Amino acid sequence: MRVAIFGLGIFGSNVAKSLFEKKHEVIAIDRRKDLVQKAQEYTTQAIVADxxxxxxxxxxxxxxxxxxxxxxxxxxxxxxxxxxxxxxxxVEQIIVKAINEDHQKILQLVGANKVVFPERDAAIKLAASVDTPNLVDYLPLSEDYQVMEIVAPQAFKDKTLGELDLRRRYGIQVIAVREAGSEQVNLLTSAEFKIKEGDMLIILGRTEDIEKFKKMAGG
Structure with missing residues (x-):
């Protein structure tokens, strides 16, 4: 993929590095010469321009x-x-970092496909991790739904997903399990899948149902 990144502050430079490491063609543009010179190490092309x-x-x-x-x-x-x-x-796909919601609205009106708030999103994730110590990752899909990766409670050890019956009991769905001590992820696991100590559950559900589950799980 050929990607152009405009602005080489902390956010832009880190995105550029990550994409370059993943073998994408990265073109970086900034009016600040010192930042462009640094970016030459992790971009295909770095340009000083307005x-x-x-x-x-x-x-x-x-x-x-x-x-x-x-x-x-x-x-x-x-x-x-x-x-x-x-x-x-x-340019068909444009992602923009916004400052506030008014900025977001204008960006969408002029053609941005996606608007992100990295500082706000990082703050929300941090607050979620403080609120739920066994939380690994958190992704709000909307005001009503969330995806969350959480360490399986000790009480789940050696029980199958069928035995736990989390959909009926808590209204949530286990969509994947990251096995303990491994990067292997089992997607759409069957009812016979047995939970081991340290497994990470990736769950989907309504915000209110996930909150009930977190309380039960010790979060």
Whole structure:
């Protein structure tokens, strides 16, 4: 995949590094020369440029990227203009880091496919981990539904999913199990799957049902 990343602050540079390590073609653009020089180590191409110059974007061939990721810090007007220009150039997938909900609304209006709030999301995950010490990971799907990875309670040890019957008892669904001491994940496990000590349960359910389950699990 050919990815253009605009803005090489903490968020943009870390995304660039991660994608480059996964063998994607990464083009990084920032007006700050020192950040661009550092980015040469973990990008296919690093360019010093003003992201809001439409003709420059086209001349750099950025109309041919598969995905654009925009992370211009607190410069709201620049990110809005950039999304507009990228959309006009025909970039199909645009992900943007937003500052607030008003910024998000405008970005979506001008063509952003996805808007992210990394600081807010990190804060929510941190709060969730403090609230539930045995929580491994947390993903809010909407206001009503969540996906959560949690260490299986001790009481689940050596019991099958059928015996636990979590859907009937708590209204939640185990969609996968990450086995103890392994990166192996068993998706859509059967009722005969037996839980071992240290297994991680990846569960899906309504927020209110997951909260009840967390209380039972010691969270």
């Amino acid at each position: 992201c809001t110059e439409r003709e420059l974007l086209k001349n750099l061939g950025l109309d041919k990227v598969d995905l654009a990721i925009v992370s211009l810090g607190s410069n709201l007007s620049a990110s809005i203009l950039l999304v507009l220009y990228l959309k006009e150039l025909g």
